[in-house]
Amino acid sequence: MANQLYDFGMVGLGVMGSNFLLNMADHGFPVIGYDKNPDKTKLFEASAAEGNVVKGVNTVEQFISQMKRPRKVMMLVPAGAVVDSVIADLTPFLEPGDILIDGGNSHYTDTLKRIVSLREKDILFMGIGVSGGEEGARKGPSIMPGGDEVAYKEVAPMLEAVAAKVNGDPCVAYLGKDAAGHYVKMVHNGIEYAIMQLISECYDMLNHGLQYDNAAISRVFSDWNKGELQSYLLEISSEIFKMTDDKVKGKYLVDMILDKAGAKGTGKWTSQEGLDLPVPVPTIDGAVMMRNLSSLTGERQKASSIYGSEFKKLEISPADFEKQLQDAFYFGTLCSYAQGLALLSVASRELKMDIDMPAVVRIWRGGCIIRSELLNNFMEAYKDKDLKNLLLDTDVADLVTQKLDGIRHTVSIAALNNFPSVSLMASLNYFNAYRREFLPTNLIQAQRDFFGAHTYQRVDEEGIFHTEWNTSSDTVSTKPIDTN
Numbered sequence: 001m002a003n004q005l006y007d008f009g010m011v012g013l014g015v016m017g018s019n020f021l022l023n024m025a026d027h028g029f030p031v032i033g034y035d036k037n038p039d040k041t042k043l044f045e046a047s048a049a050e051g052n053v054v055k056g057v058n059t060v061e062q063f064i065s066q067m068k069r070p071r072k073v074m075m076l077v078p079a080g081a082v083v084d085s086v087i088a089d090l091t092p093f094l095e096p097g098d099i100l101i102d103g104g105n106s107h108y109t110d111t112l113k114r115i116v117s118l119r120e121k122d123i124l125f126m127g128i129g130v131s132g133g134e135e136g137a138r139k140g141p142s143i144m145p146g147g148d149e150v151a152y153k154e155v156a157p158m159l160e161a162v163a164a165k166v167n168g169d170p171c172v173a174y175l176g177k178d179a180a181g182h183y184v185k186m187v188h189n190g191i192e193y194a195i196m197q198l199i200s201e202c203y204d205m206l207n208h209g210l211q212y213d214n215a216a217i218s219r220v221f222s223d224w225n226k227g228e229l230q231s232y233l234l235e236i237s238s239e240i241f242k243m244t245d246d247k248v249k250g251k252y253l254v255d256m257i258l259d260k261a262g263a264k265g266t267g268k269w270t271s272q273e274g275l276d277l278p279v280p281v282p283t284i285d286g287a288v289m290m291r292n293l294s295s296l297t298g299e300r301q302k303a304s305s306i307y308g309s310e311f312k313k314l315e316i317s318p319a320d321f322e323k324q325l326q327d328a329f330y331f332g333t334l335c336s337y338a339q340g341l342a343l344l345s346v347a348s349r350e351l352k353m354d355i356d357m358p359a360v361v362r363i364w365r366g367g368c369i370i371r372s373e374l375l376n377n378f379m380e381a382y383k384d385k386d387l388k389n390l391l392l393d394t395d396v397a398d399l400v401t402q403k404l405d406g407i408r409h410t411v412s413i414a415a416l417n418n419f420p421s422v423s424l425m426a427s428l429n430y431f432n433a434y435r436r437e438f439l440p441t442n443l444i445q446a447q448r449d450f451f452g453a454h455t456y457q458r459v460d461e462e463g464i465f466h467t468e469w470n471t472s473s474d475t476v477s478t479k480p481i482d483t484n
């Protein structure tokens, strides 16, 4: 039909939705956006480059009727109830074979439910993670699609066009079944929380330990960003320390920002998944915990008045400590990726998502918030699709070993000088536990069996055992448990 002009439609013309569509229009696709707010649709149309085919509409009818079939509709709206309400508004107008995409940070279990309920109407629902913030959406995000593979093939040319490119390679790929896209995005965000936390711990020690001013801190992050640690989060951190406040003269903006970190939940979900599966992700857990603790402003003030929180200048060569801290940050960052990716590979198996692990590492190299030079090393490691943990790759092991002195010194200095370096410490503890052939957890098994007859396994014999622990003498009576 003559009026069915548009290749792709977007629900929600907030900055993300509008930028994503404008990006698609720049690549030659005619696009249509729907938002109830006429100011947003007007602004969207006015922002389009000359010659691009874009349209903004304020009713679902106008929106759906002008799209080519099968319709390809993406929602970029806040996660939760809003997604369900948009689905309810759209579905009466959609037809079998149409593709509906949720590009927000939805919880993967919500995505699974939506896939099932829309399948009844033959509507192909996909959960797609989009990372890169407002600028990424406009210039090239990293896109993490999961769900119906046939539906993916329909939208792949458009997603490949708008995605960030690394050496010409688009940062988008089909990642796996069902809610794989949203699961991968959740883990991406967990890693994002961890790296942000690690940077803030380094900032604390540079600021209060070496007593560097903001210009010096900016210089350190900028130096780190030049080499093997090059990353988006270091780049923006360096920029942040240059920014002066526009309200109070002579102040830096970062110093005027309250130390109360917000969170929308994706980091917490990653930790919850880590506990549920279970896969240890302590560097991420530390980051989630620190955001929570940062909100206890009143309690922290009271505790500070009881225990004090003065910092003494570190008696250490600044150049030496900068290097140790850099290595510690490298180590912590590597552990963050290792934990997140380990979680992802177990989840892929347990939730039957068949996640393409090499593709995940590949598409995280550009466009997204956790993009970094380090990921290039991991591409090699994930040529082994069954790799359980990055730390088990021998090339990665060489990198890790080089940074061990740095993390040990940094964590010791932090402990001796009262710096709460939760995620740095968690990374070293994770590593030290993971590399131990024997852990002291035999004692935990003995204790469990002692007080609760919870049974244990032996090092010398197959089977499950229980002991009648005789507390009045050191003789015991051990019996195998019949598990049949």
Ligand code: 6PG
Residues within 6 Å of the ligand: 105, 130, 131, 132, 133, 189, 192, 262, 263, 264, 265, 266, 267, 368, 369
């Ligand atoms: C991204 C970001 C994006 C969002 C975070 C913020 O990849 O572009 O992760 O999705 O900025 O979800 O999360 P918090 O508000 O929880 O820090």
